[in-house]
Amino acid sequence: MNRGIGIVLLAVGIVLIVYGAHSSDSAASHVSNFFTGSPTNKALWLLIGGIASAALGVIMFFVPVGKMR
Numbered sequence: 001m002n003r004g005i006g007i008v009l010l011a012v013g014i015v016l017i018v019y020g021a022h023s024s025d026s027a028a029s030h031v032s033n034f035f036t037g038s039p040t041n042k043a044l045w046l047l048i049g050g051i052a053s054a055a056l057g058v059i060m061f062f063v064p065v066g067k068m069r
Contacts (some may be wrong), residue, residue: 006060013054020046 020060023029032040 001015002065006057006062008057009053009060011058013050013052013057016046016050016053018050019046020050 020043023046024039026043028039029039029043032038038044
């Protein structure tokens with residue numbers, strides 16, 4: 001069960017990372033980067049959420065679950 005959830009979280013994380021990378025390359029992000037020195041909040045949260053989801057997915061897929069009593 002955990003392996004299935006891990007695969008789903010990994011896939012969702014990869015999609016969020018790709019979507020965040022595209023969002024950080026948008027015109028609004030370039031304007032925000034010009035004035036504030038950082039991309040838009042949407043792009044940052046998509047990247048952070050994608051990295052966290054992918055990391056949790058990898059952990060859930062590769063770390064064995066202890067035996068239940």
